[in-house]
Amino acid sequence: MTLSDIAAALGATLHGDGQAEISGVAGLEHAGPGQLTFLANPKYAPKVKGTQAAAIIAASPMEGLPTLVSKNPYLDFARALALFYQAPRPAPGIHPLASVADTAVVGEGAAIGPFAVVGEGVRIGARAVIHPHVTLYQGAQIGDDFLAHSHAVVREFCVVGHRVTLQNGVVIGGDGFGFAKDSDGRHHKIVQSGVTVLEDDVEVQSLSTIDRATVGESRVKRGAKIDSLVQVGHACVVGEDNIICAQVGLAGSTILGNSVLLAGQVGVSGHLTIHDNAVVYAQSGVGHDVEPGRIISGSPAFDYREWRRSALAFPKLGELVRTVRQLENRIAQLEGAGGKEEKA
Secondary structure, eight states: OBHHHHHHHHTOEEESOTTOBOOEEOOTTTOOTTEEEEOOSGGGGGGGGGOOOSEEEESSOBTTBOEEEOSSHHHHHHHHHHHHOOOOOOOSEEOTTOEEOTTOEEOTTOEEOTTOEEOTTOEEOTTOEEOTTOEEOTTOEEOTTOEEOTTOEEOTTOEEOTTOEEOTTOEESOOOOOEEEOTTSOEEEOOOOOEEEEOTTOEEOTTOEEOOOSSSEEEEOTTOEEOTTOEEOTTOEEOTTOEEOTTOEEOTTOEEOTTOEEOTTOEEOSSOEEOTTOEEOTTOEEOSOBOTTOEEETTTTEEHHHHHHHHHHGGGHHHHHHHHHHHHHHHHHHHHHHHHHHHO
16 A cells, blocks of 8 residues: 555645555554554654654654654554454354344344354344354344454343444443342342443443443443443443543442543542543542542542642651651750740
């Protein structure tokens, strides 16, 4: 594929030789002759001189290197990558070793792999791809262009929108963690009668779980992206275009607004709201509502600027305590000496 072809596909402005043949895409440090690279962060600009790439995607022309000028180099890098690699897609049809209930409705062009199980009353949209060992429980409703990798599970009566991707081992609609304690201290399971709803363009990565609600629903809104090993508790709402990184845990009835970012290993206690455009740094513990646009960190979490100052001070606390004690002792000595002088 020529650089001109790629420029046309991306809608980028070409500066330099458009006839250069491009064989693939790679990062600045790893790109070789014939490959296309990118510069998204200006702080890495010095590395451009050392790259072996044949061309680059950048926000402005790069001296000595054919450039595809883009308003969003990182996004166009992702789009260029898709020009060279598409994951294998099975042929449409139902494999003989799949188990598909007679009452299930399978959309046109869908592919269902061996040992997949599709329960009674399930509806699957057009062009869905269901890889081996996926299980869709009774009554699940699945939209168009659905992609489910091996061992993903959609539980009974849950609803999945269009263009949703479930990576390996995802569980949608498992039981919420609900128990009631009796007078003897024994725990009795509360029936989880609600459902989980995933809206359009959601992706959930490997081994994450989104629990069904006790009553009502848990919902992940349009465009949200959920990383691996994330636990979303019952009756939670994950807002549009959220990014939830690995090992995050949301306790029940947490509400996330739109465009919220939760970095890795964030823990959120239940029955609170994190409002639009808020950012929570890694390993934070959130126990209160978070205002729109706030950036917080720490456990318990508070304003990230105050947290950074506190984090810098923390290693010095022992020294500060010793200094304070020395000052207290000195003051006590001075006060004692002053009392003796008054008596004299």
